[in-house]
Amino acid sequence: MSAALLTLASFALILYRPVPTTWLLPGIAMLALVQILCHFRYFLHIDLKKSHRDDLQLILFTGLILCLMVGGSWWVISSQFARMG
CATH class of the missing domain: 1.20.5 (Single alpha-helices involved in coiled-coils or other helix-helix interfaces)
Structure with a gap:
């Protein structure tokens, strides 16, 4: 569930642009890193x-x-x- 929410958040960040354009790439990168950690923890069971x-x-x-x-x-x-x- 949280991985899907992170994916939706990244799409919403691009679609609605709530932040300045210079913050889009760092925001997407941050969401990607959090999603990787989420996949490690909940799908691969790595802790x-x-x-x-x-x-x-x-x-x-x-x-x-x-x-x-x-x-x-x-x-x-x-x-x-x-x-x-």
């Missing part, structure tokens, strides 16, 4: 108990690898773009 820490470490390591892959790809592509101009 800070001793028995679930291994699962949390696996997810954090996967996130680190994904960030390295995306960041490296972005760096290579932006470097190639700078060299073409």
Whole structure:
């Protein structure tokens, strides 16, 4: 239920624009992070108990690898773009 409310809140933020335009992207990013935490807690049942820490470490390591892959790809592509101009 809370994940659906967070999704609706992000859509409402774009549709009704209750905040200035410069605050839209940080607001959407904040709602996305809260939704990720909600999914970890209620759908994946990941919390800070001793028995679930291994699962949390696996997810954090996967996130680190994904960030390295995306960041490296972005760096290579932006470097190639700078060299073409």
